[in-house]
Amino acid sequence: xxxxxxxxxxxxxxxxxxxxxxxxxxxxxxxxxxxxxxxxxxxxxxxxxxxxxxxxxxxxxxxxxxxxxxxxxxxxxxxxxxxxxxxxxxxxxxxxxxxxxxxxxxxxxxxxxxxxxxxxxxxxxxxxxxxxxxxxxxxxxxxxxxx
Amino acid sequence: xxxxxxxxxxxxxxxxxxxxxxxxxxxxxxxxxxxxxxxxxxxxxxxxxxxxxxxxxxxxxxxxxxxxxxxxxxxxxxxxxxxxxxxxxxxxxxxxxxxxxxxxxxxxxxxxxxxxxxxxxxxxxxxxxxxxxxxxxxxxxxxxxxx
Numbered sequence: 001x002x003x004x005x006x007x008x009x010x011x012x013x014x015x016x017x018x019x020x021x022x023x024x025x026x027x028x029x030x031x032x033x034x035x036x037x038x039x040x041x042x043x044x045x046x047x048x049x050x051x052x053x054x055x056x057x058x059x060x061x062x063x064x065x066x067x068x069x070x071x072x073x074x075x076x077x078x079x080x081x082x083x084x085x086x087x088x089x090x091x092x093x094x095x096x097x098x099x100x101x102x103x104x105x106x107x108x109x110x111x112x113x114x115x116x117x118x119x120x121x122x123x124x125x126x127x128x129x130x131x132x133x134x135x136x137x138x139x140x141x142x143x144x145x146x147x
Numbered sequence: 148x149x150x151x152x153x154x155x156x157x158x159x160x161x162x163x164x165x166x167x168x169x170x171x172x173x174x175x176x177x178x179x180x181x182x183x184x185x186x187x188x189x190x191x192x193x194x195x196x197x198x199x200x201x202x203x204x205x206x207x208x209x210x211x212x213x214x215x216x217x218x219x220x221x222x223x224x225x226x227x228x229x230x231x232x233x234x235x236x237x238x239x240x241x242x243x244x245x246x247x248x249x250x251x252x253x254x255x256x257x258x259x260x261x262x263x264x265x266x267x268x269x270x271x272x273x274x275x276x277x278x279x280x281x282x283x284x285x286x287x288x289x290x291x292x293x294x
Contacts, residue, residue: 020259022157025160026153029148049286070202077226079222081217087217116160119164120163123168128168128169128171130171132220134219137215138257138258139258141246141252142258144151
């Protein structure tokens with residue numbers, strides 16, 4: 001199922017996601033704009049769902065990267081397996097999805113915290129090349145949360 | 148919530164993420180010396196290299212790298228070690244995918260990948276590197292095994 005991709009693609013996507021999540025946190029902190037924040041987090045959740053199901057290469061951000069950014073860059077030194085970024089999208093889906101559901105129940109602060117947590121992960125990925133698949137995958141497997 | 152406070156919170160969140168990333172960058176990929184490390188049991192490891200079972204350690208030093216399928220930095224790390232191997236024939240790099248070898252993950256307390264164990268010519272663990280090794284950490288390790 002997995003394919004070899006340019007590792008800068010998922011980082012490009014993460015920078016878009018991080019920006020959207022920062023805006024989302026800002027909007028979620030005021031009751032007047034909470035509905036917009038809730039809708040935006042819904043969009044972000046769907047985006048994560050897309051990435052988790054179809055992988056980063058077939059994600060709109062991935063296609064955008066391929067069309068607009070990649071032609072302007074030098075060839076990458078290594079390709080990476082899409083399994084890592086896809087796993088990170090699944091983690092993002094769980095966190096953002098939790099925030100969205102909390103929003104449905106009117107737990108505004110819950111949504112803010114979930115969006116903030118997802119922001120930190122996306123920011124670390126985009127800026128520091130932090131890879132969730134490297135950091136928590138084996139740990140989760142060891143405690144049998146994933147198979 | 149007033150706009151100024153919301154803005155301050157979001158800026159604080161970005162600063163927190165930046166600080167977390169900086170600390171992670173600083174700590175990752177550094178070698179930690181292991182006192183009285185164990186001797187690696189090659190038959191139990193069942194590691195293969197270029198299709199053949201690994202039966203001998205490097206004459207000077209062996210870098211035993213544990214990887215996983217969702218790990219994007221594992222490839223870069225493997226390339227780094229392979230390049231090193233080409234310049235020195237007494238250096239051996241062994242890569243083991245622990246995705247389905249949780250027995251090894253448990254035995255060596257591996258939570259993140261890549262995790263690299265540095266072995267002397269007898270296969271005794273002398274250091275451990277968590278995360279993608281920094282160039283300086285590899286050089287320092289090579290230096291400590293200088294003939």
